Amino acid sequence: MGWSTLPLALAQHLMFTLASVAIGLVLGVSLGIALSRRPKLSGVVLPILSVFNTIPGIVFVGLLLLVLGMQPVTVLVALGIYATFPILKNTYAGLVSVDQQYIEAAKGCGMSPRQCLLRVELPLAMPTIIGGLRMSTVYTVSWAVLAAMIGQGGLGDFIYAGISSNDNGLILMGAIPAAILAFILGSLVDLLQKLAVPKGLRKGGSGV
Amino acid sequence: MLRFEHVSLSYGSQKILDDLSFEIQEGQMAVLIGPSGCGKTTTLKMINRLIEPDQGKIYLNGEDITAKDKVDLRRHIGYVIQQIGLFPNMTVAQNICVVPTLLKYSKEECDRIARSLLEMVGLPYEQYAHKYPSEMSGGQQQRIGILRALAASPPIVLMDEPFSALDPMTRRSLQQEVRSLQQKLNKTFVFVTHDMEEALDLADVIIFMDRGKIVQMAPPEEMLSHPASGQIQDFLGKFIHAQSPKELTAADFMRTGVLTVAAGRGINECVSKMQRRNVDTLIVVDDQGRYQGTVSIADIRLTGHVVKTIEPLVRCSNPTVQAGDNAKDCFDLLISSGASYLVVLDDEGKVDGIITKTSMASAMAEQLWG
Numbered sequence: 325m326g327w328s329t330l331p332l333a334l335a336q337h338l339m340f341t342l343a344s345v346a347i348g349l350v351l352g353v354s355l356g357i358a359l360s361r362r363p364k365l366s367g368v369v370l371p372i373l374s375v376f377n378t379i380p381g382i383v384f385v386g387l388l389l390l391v392l393g394m395q396p397v398t399v400l401v402a403l404g405i406y407a408t409f410p411i412l413k414n415t416y417a418g419l420v421s422v423d424q425q426y427i428e429a430a431k432g433c434g435m436s437p438r439q440c441l442l443r444v445e446l447p448l449a450m451p452t453i454i455g456g457l458r459m460s461t462v463y464t465v466s467w468a469v470l471a472a473m474i475g476q477g478g479l480g481d482f483i484y485a486g487i488s489s490n491d492n493g494l495i496l497m498g499a500i501p502a503a504i505l506a507f508i509l510g511s512l513v514d515l516l517q518k519l520a521v522p523k524g525l526r527k528g529g530s531g532v
Numbered sequence: 533m534l535r536f537e538h539v540s541l542s543y544g545s546q547k548i549l550d551d552l553s554f555e556i557q558e559g560q561m562a563v564l565i566g567p568s569g570c571g572k573t574t575t576l577k578m579i580n581r582l583i584e585p586d587q588g589k590i591y592l593n594g595e596d597i598t599a600k601d602k603v604d605l606r607r608h609i610g611y612v613i614q615q616i617g618l619f620p621n622m623t624v625a626q627n628i629c630v631v632p633t634l635l636k637y638s639k640e641e642c643d644r645i646a647r648s649l650l651e652m653v654g655l656p657y658e659q660y661a662h663k664y665p666s667e668m669s670g671g672q673q674q675r676i677g678i679l680r681a682l683a684a685s686p687p688i689v690l691m692d693e694p695f696s697a698l699d700p701m702t703r704r705s706l707q708q709e710v711r712s713l714q715q716k717l718n719k720t721f722v723f724v725t726h727d728m729e730e731a732l733d734l735a736d737v738i739i740f741m742d743r744g745k746i747v748q749m750a751p752p753e754e755m756l757s758h759p760a761s762g763q764i765q766d767f768l769g770k771f772i773h774a775q776s777p778k779e780l781t782a783a784d785f786m787r788t789g790v791l792t793v794a795a796g797r798g799i800n801e802c803v804s805k806m807q808r809r810n811v812d813t814l815i816v817v818d819d820q821g822r823y824q825g826t827v828s829i830a831d832i833r834l835t836g837h838v839v840k841t842i843e844p845l846v847r848c849s850n851p852t853v854q855a856g857d858n859a860k861d862c863f864d865l866l867i868s869s870g871a872s873y874l875v876v877l878d879d880e881g882k883v884d885g886i887i888t889k890t891s892m893a894s895a896m897a898e899q900l901w902g
Contacts, residue, residue: 429617432580432690433630433680434607447621522621524664 327497329481334501337478340468341509343400345461348407352460353453355408356415357441366416377409385470399471406467407460414456418449447522454520458513465506469498479505533558533720534579534688539588541574541744548574549585550744556737558687561714561721563731565767566741572724575741576690579722580609592688607631610681610689610719614696616673618665624650624676625661631684649679652716653709671702678710688720696727707733728767732756740764770901780859785895786876786885792817795824795843799836802827815875815883816846822881826850852877855884862887 359366385402392398422445430440446453472480482498485491518526534556541549549571556562564572577583578590581602590597597605618627626633628649629642637645647657653675665673674694681689691710695703711734714721725731731738732752740748740755748760759765792815793802802814806829816824825846832845839845852875853862866874866887874887 423615425613425615425617426619428582428613428615429611429619431582432606432611432613432617434603434605434634435630436603439634444619444621448619524620524622524666 330497330501333477333479333481333498334505336471336476337465337468337480337502338505340396340399340403340471340476340478341461341464341505344403344407344464344468345457347400347404348409348411348460348464349457351404351408352411352456353415356412356419356453357446359412359416360419363420370413370416373409373412381406381467381470382473385473389474394474394476396471396476398474399468399476402470403464403467407464410459410463411453411456414452414459415449418452418456419445421452422448448525451517451521451525454513454517458510458517461509461513462506465502465509469502533560533593534562534722535591536575536578537589537591539575539578539585539590541571541578541583541586547744549578552588552744552746554739554746554749556720556722558720559718560736561711561723561734562737562739563723563725563735564739564741565725565728565731566747567763568726569743570741571744572741573692576692576722576724579688579690580606580611607634607684608686610684610686612674612677612681612689612691612694614693616665616670616677616697618673618676618680620665623662623664624668625657627665627676628679628683630680631686635684637684645683649682652713653679669702670698671706674698674702674706675709678706678713682713682717682719685717686719688722691721691723693724693726695730696725703730710734728769728771732771740767780899781855782853782857782859782862782874782876782887783855783884785859785862785892786855786887787891788885790815790883790886792821792883793827793842794819795846796841798841799832799839802842803829803832803836813850814842815886816842817883820880821883823852823875823877823883824848826875850875853887854879863892866892 359369381402384406385398388398388402392401426444426448427440430444435443468478469480469483471478472484479498479502482494486494486496486498536552536554539549539552540547552571552575564575566572574583578585579592579597581597584598592605592609618624619630622630625643625646628646629637632642632645646661650657650660655672655675660668660672665676668676677694678691681691694710695706698706707730710721710723723731723734735752737749737751738755739746740760742763748755748764750758750760755764756768756771759768791805791809791811793805795816795818806812806814812830813826813828816827818824825848827842827845827847831847832842835845850873851865851869851871853865855876855878862874866889872888876884876887878884
């Protein structure tokens with residue numbers, strides 16, 4: 325284990341992160357939308373999800389290992405679910421905080437519920453949703469370290485090896501690239517924030 | 533054009549609308565007004581089915597509105613709300629063309645509509661079309677809000693207190709704009725307000741509601757001349773002229789509670805009274821309170837040392853009028869006589885009050901401005 329294996333580990337780590345965040349984005353946004361349409365249901369579901377959110381990743385990966393075995397899917401399922409939480413919460417929060425005046429205006433103009441969602445509510449909630457995406461991305465980079473725990477590679481390999489052999493250099497060889505990765509991905513999301521947030525909302529004024 | 537037939541709505545045991553029936557003619561500006569909670573906004577929102585009645589039918593151009601698809605119905609009804617509700621993620625032009633876009637007009641057609649509408653309200657297309665709502669003032673935003681409602685040229689436009697969040701100056705100019713738009717386009721408008729001045733200014737017909745019922749439905753003139761209830765009268769308030777100027781009498785113009793003194797009183801007492809009240813004449817009355825004349829400080833100074841009471845000094849030269857005399861005649865008398873006041877007497881010759889130039893001016897001001 326050394327410099328030669330670093331690129332592969334980094335690539336694995338990146339793949340795990342991107343795939344999980346992608347899963348989290350799809351699940352988080354769609355569940356967030358679904359829950360925001362059903363305020364009564366979300367009053368029950370959201371607290372339960374928060375409780376799940378507090379289960380340590382390491383425990384969850386361990387449990388999933390028993391069910392799914394030692395394979396990349398286990399990692400993706402675990403990380404995907406964890407990546408979902410911040411996005412779901414922010415999607416929900418962003419959608420329910422859209423000012424009623426816009427929804428009333430959209431309805432009054434003759435938008436169907438779907439058009440209202442796509443043309444008005446989602447664009448207005450976009451800053452909050454992308455905030456969730458950023459959180460989720462940065463967290464997932466650090467959670468992806470857990471992949472090594474069940475032998476699936478990534479930067480966690482260095483960290484676990486470093487811990488068991490008491491080699492600080494090895495730990496840092498895993499930790500520093502992970503930190504840099506988190507920083508770079510976070511900045512990419514910030515860039516996305518700039519591109520995806522509607523222009524009219526960026527200039528301050530009457531947004532959500 | 534628009535007809536409500538026995539429309540009712542209750543939330544639980546509370547009746548919001550109680551068997552409402554009325555009809556609005558095509559091209560009319562109908563204003564719904566009443567105290568808060570009277571059901572005016574609910575009535576408005578039933579027209580585009582944002583709220584559905586429990587009972588009764590609403591007909592638009594003879595068609596039952598429940599027979600149509602809600603979404604499609606709304607695309608053919610303009611809607612302006614108090615909070616304006618321009619979409620902050622869209623430019624002014626996009627906001628104006630929301631409904632045409634939903635109706636799948638071509639891009640060129642949308643551009644043309646935005647251009648002509650902006651020009652109609654005096655906002656140059658080049659300057660405003662690509663701005664975002666957050667870059668505009670409240671008044672400009674609501675102008676765009678109105679244009680958005682007009683963009684697909686719906687036959688009927690609903691306005692829910694559109695100007696109540698704006699400052700008085702902007703409100704005035706937007707009211708004028710709505711009036712001229714309405715006359716130019718000859719559309720039917722249903723307008724909700726709680727501002728009677730706005731209603732009187734804009735309406736062809738005012739519908740006054742209270743507790744879910746129509747109290748009176750009449751043109752502004754008729755409502756002013758024959759308000760159907762005390763409540764409407766209160767709402768009309770300063771806009772009602774209880775009397776026309778011709779019927780005003782001296783009693784309406786006089787100042788009451790004037791200082792009088794009995795003829796048998798002593799000189800010194802009168803002088804101190806004058807000093808206390810800072811006046812130069814006193815009105816003198818007899819035991820029954822009947823007018824005798826006036827006594828002036830000048831006369832007291834001249835001959836006060838030879839008499840004990842004021843009786844010998846009383847003069848009857850000050851002009852007097854009767855309480856029921858025509859106000860204009862009193863005014864003429866006050867000016868032509870050169871007296872500083874007129875004494876107003878009742879039928880028995882007792883003093884009712886006095887008319888001074890000040891009391892005259894303030895009474896006139898009240899007639900004029902309420």
